[in-house]
Amino acid sequence: MRVEPPVPEAALAAIRAPLEAAGATRADAPLLQPLNLFLDLAGEAMRARLFVVQAEGGAEACLRPDFTVAIARAHLESGRRDGRYLYEGAAFRASAGAERPEEFLQVGLELFAPQSQGGDGAAEAADAEIAGLAWRACAAGGRADLSLRLGDVGLFGPFIESLSLAEGLAARLKRVAGRPRLLQAELARTGETAGGARGTLASILSGLSQAEAGALLEEVWALAGVEPVGGRGPAEIAARLVRKAEAAAAPALTDDQAGAIRAFMAIDDSPDAALARVGELAGRNDRALNAALEGWARRLAELARVADPHRMRFAPALGHAFDYYDGLTFEVVSEALGPERPVAVGGRYDGLLARLGAGLGGGEGRAVGCMVRPWRAWDGGEQ
Structure with a gap:
């Protein structure tokens, strides 16, 4: 297994400092995690990137590929309604065709709040806080070529509603919003006649x-x-x-409907221009979409206090390997490393709490978090 080199302690301390200042409780996660859970969240294709272990006759497990899911499970099991958790430790993911480290350091922060605390701009403020903390942590590593890429999986639902699709088709498209491969499969069915064999x-x-x-x-x-x-x-x-x-x-998309979705997925511009384009494609006649766009105006105003707006891009279709994100998504990207090696990633994942809490007597709440790769943030690290 290829192991990431250590980051000098002074540089690591500078990178973790913004997250430490957020008033979070230190948390950890078991090294072994249930494989089934991660395959549910990312699809069977993720199996090739996980280190799978299994005792004779036991369930399959995997080495911890990230901390978010494990921290969220621990939060639910604690019975607390809110919480802030800071973590730092090794994660493990097999390299996908490139000679990259497969054991690497992650530093992150996860924020949980009751469902009732999402109104009056609280959710947008939390989103901006987490994205801003990730940006400050990455910038503390010394790289001068960083940019902040923003997205919102949650915009896809209101946009789909604005197209007046058949109910079943709209529901199916919303389910695959954060999974590009499945969405492309749906787009490939454009023009097909309904009534295919069910078996x-x-x-x-x-x-x-x-x-x-x-x-x-x-x-x-x-x-x-x-x-x-x-x-x-x-x-x-x-x-x-x-x-x-x-x-x-089920019915397939028409050419016009598929064209509108492709145009939406292709948006990638400055935040103001990108969000204006979303409104144009939807006709700005949907109340939920207009409310979502207003929420983004509040997020951007908060983020402008931390990061240069000229170093921000917005692509509503921005997603991550795991599909539990259902709102804001973001990445801090280095020009030298490219978009395939983000320095930090994060986003909102309210729905994950309900999925994880199904066996714990509930799990509704709000959640947003970020993860920083110190070896990539440090200007003397990954090249």
């Missing part, structure tokens, strides 16, 4: 509850003598089969 098993499963569908699939496995592998349960597999069958049978 007998998928048709039967689609009429059942998730628990009933899972029980039926488990019975089919038992009759066929099938032993499932990979850690996925029957209910989850049944749900995926039904979604795929429904996608094949």
Whole structure:
């Protein structure tokens, strides 16, 4: 395994200082994490980038690929309604075709708040605070070629609503907003006639509850003598089969609708120009979209106090490897390293709390966080 070189202590202290000053509690996360959870969040394609381990007869696990999910789970298990957590430690991800470190240092901050604290601009203020802290931490590393790339997965939903699509089609598109590969597959279906083959098993499963569908699939496995592998349960597999069958049978986008979505996904400009373009494509006749654009005006006003607006870009489709982000997304990028090696990433992930908290009696809340790579932030580090 290729290990990232250490950052000199003075440089590391400067990079972590803005995050330490945010008044957060120190937190850690177990080195081993449940593989199934990360595959749910990033798709099966992520498996090739994870270091998978499995004891004989046990569930598959992976070396910690990031801290956000683990910190969020620990927060939910604590029963606290709000919290700020600072972390620092090694993460592990296999290099995708390049000779890059596979064990590397991450420093980050995760902020949690009750759902009720999202009004009156509180969520936008938290977004701007986290993105600003990430920017200051990266800038403390000494690089002079940094820029702040902003996005918003949450803009896609209101934009889709403004296109007046069929209900099922709109819902499916919203589900894949943060997963470019799946969205491109939907765009590739443009012009197809509805009513594709669903398959007998998928048709039967689609009429059942998730628990009933899972029980039926488990019975089919038992009759066929099938032993499932990979850690996925029957209910989850049944749900995926039904979604795929429904996608094949549902109406496809028209050429005009697909063109509007492609134009939206292609936006990449200064924040003011990019957000104006979003409004133009949607016709500015959607209340939810207008509210989202107003929220961005507040975020940008806050961020302008920390970072030079001329070093900011906005691309609404900006996403990350894990698809739990459902609002603001951002990256701090070095011109020397390029967009494939961001210095920091982060964003809002309110929906992840509900997904993780399903087995803990709830989990609604608001969450936003950031992760900084000190070896990339330091001007004497990665080149």
